[in-house]
Amino acid sequence: MSRQVPIFEVRDLVRSFRMPRTSVRGGQREVQAVTTVSFEVNRGETLGIVGESGSGKSTLARLLLALDRPTSGEILFEGKSIVGLPEKKLRHLRRQVQIVFQDPMGSLDPRMRVGKIILEPIRSLGIEGDEKARLKELVASVGLDADSVNRYPHEFSGGQRQRIAIARALAPRPRVLIADEPASALDVSVQAQILNLLDDLKARFDFTMMMISHDLSVIHHMCERVLVMHRGEIVEIGPTRQVFETPQHPYTKALLASVPTLDGDLPEAPPETLVEAT
Amino acid sequence: MSDVAIVEQVETEAPSAGLPSRRTLFLGAFLVLLIIVVALVSFVWTPHDPTLVSLQNRLAGPGSSFLLGTDQYGRDLVSQMMVGSRTTLFVGIIAVAIAMCIGVPVGAVAAVRRGWLDEVIMRLADVVFAFPAVLMAILLAAGFGGGTVTAMTAIGISYVPVFARVTRGASLQILEREFVLAARAYAVGPVRNFVRHVLPNISHVLIVQATIAFALAILAEAALSYLGLGTQPPTPSWGRMLREAQTYISIAPRLAIWPGLAIAVSVLGFSLLGDGLRDALDPKFAERGKEPR
Numbered sequence: 095m096s097r098q099v100p101i102f103e104v105r106d107l108v109r110s111f112r113m114p115r116t117s118v119r120g121g122q123r124e125v126q127a128v129t130t131v132s133f134e135v136n137r138g139e140t141l142g143i144v145g146e147s148g149s150g151k152s153t154l155a156r157l158l159l160a161l162d163r164p165t166s167g168e169i170l171f172e173g174k175s176i177v178g179l180p181e182k183k184l185r186h187l188r189r190q191v192q193i194v195f196q197d198p199m200g201s202l203d204p205r206m207r208v209g210k211i212i213l214e215p216i217r218s219l220g221i222e223g224d225e226k227a228r229l230k231e232l233v234a235s236v237g238l239d240a241d242s243v244n245r246y247p248h249e250f251s252g253g254q255r256q257r258i259a260i261a262r263a264l265a266p267r268p269r270v271l272i273a274d275e276p277a278s279a280l281d282v283s284v285q286a287q288i289l290n291l292l293d294d295l296k297a298r299f300d301f302t303m304m305m306i307s308h309d310l311s312v313i314h315h316m317c318e319r320v321l322v323m324h325r326g327e328i329v330e331i332g333p334t335r336q337v338f339e340t341p342q343h344p345y346t347k348a349l350l351a352s353v354p355t356l357d358g359d360l361p362e363a364p365p366e367t368l369v370e371a372t
Numbered sequence: 373m374s375d376v377a378i379v380e381q382v383e384t385e386a387p388s389a390g391l392p393s394r395r396t397l398f399l400g401a402f403l404v405l406l407i408i409v410v411a412l413v414s415f416v417w418t419p420h421d422p423t424l425v426s427l428q429n430r431l432a433g434p435g436s437s438f439l440l441g442t443d444q445y446g447r448d449l450v451s452q453m454m455v456g457s458r459t460t461l462f463v464g465i466i467a468v469a470i471a472m473c474i475g476v477p478v479g480a481v482a483a484v485r486r487g488w489l490d491e492v493i494m495r496l497a498d499v500v501f502a503f504p505a506v507l508m509a510i511l512l513a514a515g516f517g518g519g520t521v522t523a524m525t526a527i528g529i530s531y532v533p534v535f536a537r538v539t540r541g542a543s544l545q546i547l548e549r550e551f552v553l554a555a556r557a558y559a560v561g562p563v564r565n566f567v568r569h570v571l572p573n574i575s576h577v578l579i580v581q582a583t584i585a586f587a588l589a590i591l592a593e594a595a596l597s598y599l600g601l602g603t604q605p606p607t608p609s610w611g612r613m614l615r616e617a618q619t620y621i622s623i624a625p626r627l628a629i630w631p632g633l634a635i636a637v638s639v640l641g642f643s644l645l646g647d648g649l650r651d652a653l654d655p656k657f658a659e660r661g662k663e664p665r
Contacts, residue, residue, distance in 0.1 A: 159557050181561070188559035201550040205572040215558035259554075266558060 099173050100134035101270060101302050102158060107131045107167035109153055127153040129326040130167070135270070140296065140303040142317030142334065144310060144349070150326040151306045155272050158304075159193055160184050172269075189219050192263035196275035198255035202247040208258055209243030215265045232261040235298070236291060253284035260291065264299060271296075274306045289316060310353050314338060322346050397648025403641025411457040420448035422455045423606045434626070443613075443627055444620055452608040453634055459609045460638060463524050463593040463602075464586045470528025471585060475535025476578065480566055482536065483543035494540070497533035505530035505592045506599070513601045523602040527592045531585050538581050542574035576653035583646035587639045594635045610635050 109128040116123075128150045135141050143151050156162040158169060160176050169176050171187050192215070195201040202211055212232055213225055233240060236257040247255055256276060263271055273292060277285040289312060296303050305316050313320050313334065320337050322330040322345065329343040341347045419439065429446035440449040482493040509518075509526035516522055546552065547570060555565050596602035597611025605612065610631040617627035 156553075161553060161556055181559075185559060188557065191557070193554060193557050195550040195554065197550060201554055203551045203569050203573070206569075214555065214560070218555070218558050218560045218564075262554070 098137060100170075101137045101172060102135035103168075103170040103173075104134070104158075105132050105168040105170075107154075107157060107169065108165045109150075109157060109162065110165045126326050128157065128164070131323075131326070131328050133321055133328060133331055135302060135304060136319075137269075138300070138302055139319060140305060140317045142313035142320040143304060143306045143323060144308065144313050144320055145323035146308055146349075149323040151308075151323055152274055153326075154323070155193065155274050155304070155306060158272060159191055160187055185219070189221075189266050190268050191270040191272065192266065192268040193272045193274060194256070194259050194263050194276045197279050198252055198259055199247075199279075201259050202255055202262075204247055206246070207243065208238075208245055208247065208250075211247070211258060212243070212261045212265055215262060219266050221266055228265070232265055235264070235295065236261045251284075252280050253288060256280060256284075256288050257291065260288075260295070264295065264301075267299065268301055270302045270304065272304045272306070275308070276305075277312065278307065278309060285312075292316070310338075310350065322349065394648070394652075396644050397652055400641050400644030400646070400648050403637060404645050407457050407461065407638050407641065410454055411461050414451075414454035414458055418448075418451035418454050420451045422447060422451035422608050424448075440630055441624070441626060443616065443624075449627065449630060452613060453610065453631060456608040456610045456613065456631070457634070457638075459520065459603050459607060460590050460593060460635075463520060463527070464589045464642075466524040467527035467531065467589040467593075468582050468585050470525065471531035471535050472578070472582060474529075475532040476539045478532070479536035479539025479541075480543055480570070483540045483547060483570075484562055484566060490540075493536065497536045500529065501533035503530060506595060506601075509596050509601045518596075518601040518604065520603045520607070523593055523596045526596070527589045530592075531589070534585060535578070535581065538577055539574065542577045543570050546570045546573045576649075579653065580646050580650040583642055583649060587642035587646065590635065590638050590642065 107128055108126065108130055110124045110126040113123040113125055131150075131154065143154065145151050153162065157164050160169075160179070164177060167177070171191070174186075176184060176187050202208075206214075209229055213229055215221075216223075216225065216228065229243060230240065233242060238254065238257055238261070242250070242254075242258075247258065250258065260276075271292075276292065277288045280288060292303065292305075293316060295301075303316075305313065307313055317334050319332065320330075320334045321328055322337065322343065324343075324345045330337055330341065330346045337346060338350065341350055424447060426442075426446040429442050430444055434441045440453075442448055443452070478493055478497075482490040505527045508530050509523055512522045512526050513519075543566070552565060552569050555569055560568070593602055593609070594611030594614070597609040598615045600612075600615070602611055603609035613631040614628055614635075617624070617631070621628055
């Protein structure tokens with residue numbers, strides 16, 4: 095891969111949350127959701143972010159979208175800092191980075207028709223062009239029927255709703271798509287469809303993808319590089335193959351060992367590493 | 373006033389299935405419609421002039437010329453009650469409008485901004501909430517004189533905290549939903565986001581609260597008019613009719629019974645309508661797509 099400006103550059107990122115006091119004595123407790131995290135996202139790649147729930151994956155996603163402010167540290171998007179900027183100066187980021195959430199039930203406004211949902215980013219960002227044609231193209235590209243646009247989200251199944259959410263995220267033609275557990279709320283039979291769809295769309299619309307998941311087989315299947323998070327820290331980062339075949343960190347080893355496999359295509363970690371990791 | 377404590381009912385409880393809630397809704401709607409029709413008819417027709425004093429007819433009993441009889445000045449009771457329904461509805465509408473126009477935005481700001489502003493707003497709301505409408509009206513009447521406007525304003529202000537709390541509570545829940553977050557990610561500003569995504573999703577809670585507040589406003593108006601702080605003569609008002617009737621209660625109890633019944637029926641109507649709507653608009657049970665926005 096040629097050396098170019100990474101699309102995202104994260105340096106020493108920290109996000110801590112103050113917990114409400116539980117007693118009069120004793121100071122305020124702080125929980126660090128993300129602890130001094132540094133990494134880069136290269137243009138065009140699919141980067142997996144893996145870790146158990148509570149490891150800071152979703153907080154990281156919100157920080158990258160500037161929906162949350164870091165306690166300290168720096169985030170560069172296409173070489174420019176996005177930390178502490180007022181909303182007005184984030185327009186470029188708002189257009190170029192979009193997110194697909196885990197729960198397709200909660201991520202679509204139940205009182206809006208699908209067509210309006212999908213077009214909302216285009217209208218909100220003031221993107222010019224033929225709306226109708228765009229909508230038609232988007233709906234077709236995620237594999238929905240053309241008449242879906244006049245219906246309401248509750249008339250669709252989970253998988254179809256996720257397709258709507260993906261169409262909405264891709265509406266402004268973003269350069270980065272953050273997929274926060276895009277398939278884990280769905281039926282197993284539908285999961286693969288959604289993941290394959292994302293893969294196809296990535297090839298077609300040429301965006302960079304960050305795939306957040308706790309499911310290692312998803313990461314293995316989709317991502318070129320993987321970043322392993324544990325308690326707010328990155329414990330390992332590298333090409334997926336390398337991380338999966340020769341994990342360095344005990345946590346990664348434990349994570350890989352805990353995957354139930356049928357065909358055994360994942361390497362098995364020696365049992366003693368399990369003990370020291372937890 | 374303490375029956376306003378149905379305040380932060382964000383998630384409404386499951387309706388007892390099918391018919392009973394339907395019946396509540398229809399009965400409530402029927403009673404409310406009845407009052408509205410009577411009020412509208414009173415603009416074009418009443419059996420007699422409601423303010424016409426005729427001493428030879430004073431305290432006439434119910435009969436063919438006066439359906440429910442006349443009061444101490446010979447004014448027709450039916451006509452007075454018909455015109456009185458106008459006052460009742462008018463006061464209710466304006467009072468609820470005042471309460472919503474201030475309460476909803478204030479609650480919205482508290483929910484969106486959170487932090488110290490939220491604290492300040494909600495504590496102020498508590499202070500206002502602790503003030504009963506009647507006390508508020510006495511205060512206002514001391515400054516501006518009693519009257520329909522004073523009554524409406526007093527009732528309206530005293531319901532602001534109710535709407536502020538309901539709006540805040542319901543909004544907080546919606547604001548956590550991911551579609552609001554997604555909208556922020558594609559640059560939908562906070563005001564637009566609230567109006568487009570939060571408000572339609574809490575409208576059912578507000579509609580129910582408005583109906584209940586309407587019922588209580590009717591009651592408050594009657595109470596204020598009874599105390600002489602509400603609608604001033606000669607404009608007919610059910611509350612004032614009650615007050616004037618009390619002198620003659622031993623001679624002509626019907627003068628108190630009929631306006632009292634009118635108040636009771638209208639409060640019941642709006643309360644039933646509110647209860648019925650709460651069940652009918654519950655997003656968990658209604659077919660969301662076909663619901664009015």
